[in-house]
Amino acid sequence: MAQSALDVLSISPSALSAEETHLIESSVAQFGAPLLLLDCDSVRHQYRALQNALPNVTLHFALKPLPHPAVVRTLLAEGASFDLATTGEVELVAGEGVPADKTIHTHPIKRDADIRAALEYGCCVFVVDNLNELEKFIAYRDEVELLVRLSFRNADVFADLSKKFGCSPDHAIEIITRAKELGIRIKGLSFHVGSQTLNPQKYVDAILACKEVMERVVELGLPALSTLDIGGGFPVNYTKAVMPIDEFCVPINQALNTLPETVQVLAEPGRFIVAGCMTSVASVMGQADREGQTWYYLDDGLYGSFSGIIFDHGEYPLYTTKHAVETFSSVLAGPTCDSIDVIAENIMLPKLENGDLIIGRMMGAYTSATATDFNFFKRAQTVVMNEEEVMASRKMG
Known part of the structure; x- marks a missing residue:
């Protein structure tokens, strides 16, 4: 370096x-x-800062960047929810007494054993981005609610998390349509615009695109979607200053305000909380x-x-x-x-x-x-x- x-x-x-x-x-x-x-004080400070910047969003801390028990305990005491991606992360939060209803499982590709482990814990909200993954939930259709993850490519980030996961709006409609045929409930949509995203417009564009998908779902006579997960990627200062989080979130909140009041909004901050x-x-x-x-x-x-x-x-x-x-x-x-x-x-x-x-x-x-x-x-x-x-x-x- x-x-x-x-x-x-x-x-x-x-x-x-x-x-x-x-x-x-x-x-x-x-x-x-x-x-x-x-320093757990830093964890508390960052969580509260993002909570104040996104007041109507439920924050699910993504364990991936720092899966430490002290971080889990600190955030649980703050009232945070959690974003899980593996059976190991399920075991971590379960061991720290996190209620299962404060968790979601967001890995788009899972083994059957991963699904069963999460369900045994009590986590029942999962993410899919393709028909093959959707079909894994046929056996659990009475127990789960799914989010369909959309892809929004972003080259100007530490990691373009839509390169490996996510689908197009048209494919999302195909998944939602197929889910209805299979009797699997689609709860909503999700996306991740990339890690260390410096431009809030990336979130705005993704939110508005998801809004259009939600409107198409209603027009097609499919069950209305009630949830939007806007992912993580909120930026922090390393060797260069970034936009303060309260300013960064202003256009994001404006875009979220265009959604129907019935839509619950989630986020998956990781780096911002613990960097x-x-x-x-x-x-x-x-x-x-x-x-x-x-x-x-x-x-x-x-x-x-x-x-x-x-x-x-x-x-x-x-x-x-x-x-x-x-x-x-x-x-x-x-x-x-x-x-x-x-x-x-x-x-x-x-x-x-x-x-x-x-x-x-x-x-x-x-x-x-x-x-x-x-x-x-x-x-x-x-x-x-x-x-x-x-x-x-x-x-x-």
């Missing part, structure tokens, strides 16, 4: 407060490195001079917490706890024996010593979730902070 020092690394004294530096250093002293510090809740802490475990640059080998890398650089196009704000006026062209590399395990190149750093710390911000989404134990380097330990509010509410209840 070759970027400029200004984009990647801030070494100004204001980058980390004295309080933050003390917390980081004391955590390393207690738990060792590498670490991920998970900022984790801070990574890695230490320098060795160094070498190569071709005029100092290479610093950290105890975390692309196969660990920085896996999002590969899988999520991640660009994380990085800092060091060491302050110095003079800086040198440097490389940050991960610990494994694989030469692609390089976090950042051609960046300006002060002279670091073995044991010095590199701090990563915005490390909550698609980091620990996609980390591996490659080369038998253990994944960073996650240390949960500020979960006391959840514990206190449970005791009062």
Whole structure:
């Protein structure tokens, strides 16, 4: 990930407060490195911000970016609902006491065992985007309600989630028509305009297209649709600022207001809720001079917490706890024996010593979730902070 020092690394004294530096250093002293510090206060703040920005939308947190029990507990205490995609995620929320009626299962392609596991838990709302998937529910037609997922391609995002899933409006009508013949209830429509979507117009266009499909359904004499799931993809600040969420959602709310009042609207935020809740802490475990640059080998890398650089196009704000006026062209590399395990190149750093710390911000989404134990380097330990509010509410209840 070759970027400029200004984009990647801030070494100004204001980058980390004295309080933050003390917390980081004391955590390393207690738990060792590498670490991920998970702040439940950040999870609460982001959930409330999106809830305020989309006041008439039921937020189903998508577990995929950070399926951590503390996140589930924190959001459950906030009254959140949950978006599940696998049997493992079903088991996670069930184990944390999430009521099944606060969940939906949104993976468009499922094994029969996945369907049965969700139904045994009590989750009965599923997503389909093709006739083959629809037919999997014939045996469960009296137990389920389905959402038909539409595709809205979006190249200008971290991940175009309509490339792999979703169907055209005409195909959606075909699925809905076939479902009526099979006696399977279609509850509504869903879409996902892509991860880290920077332009709210993408949502507006998709909402209006879904509205047209809903109108066509009524015109064809098919059962009216009562639900629209607008997916996730709401943007967050990494190394570049994005539109504030309250401004971002203004045109989305305007589009939603054109839907019939009987339509319930859902969303599946993931990254927006958790990206900022984790801070990574890695230490320098060795160094070498190569071709005029100092290479610093950290105890975390692309196969660990920085896996999002590969899988999520991640660009994380990085800092060091060491302050110095003079800086040198440097490389940050991960610990494994694989030469692609390089976090950042051609960046300006002060002279670091073995044991010095590199701090990563915005490390909550698609980091620990996609980390591996490659080369038998253990994944960073996650240390949960500020979960006391959840514990206190449970005791009062």
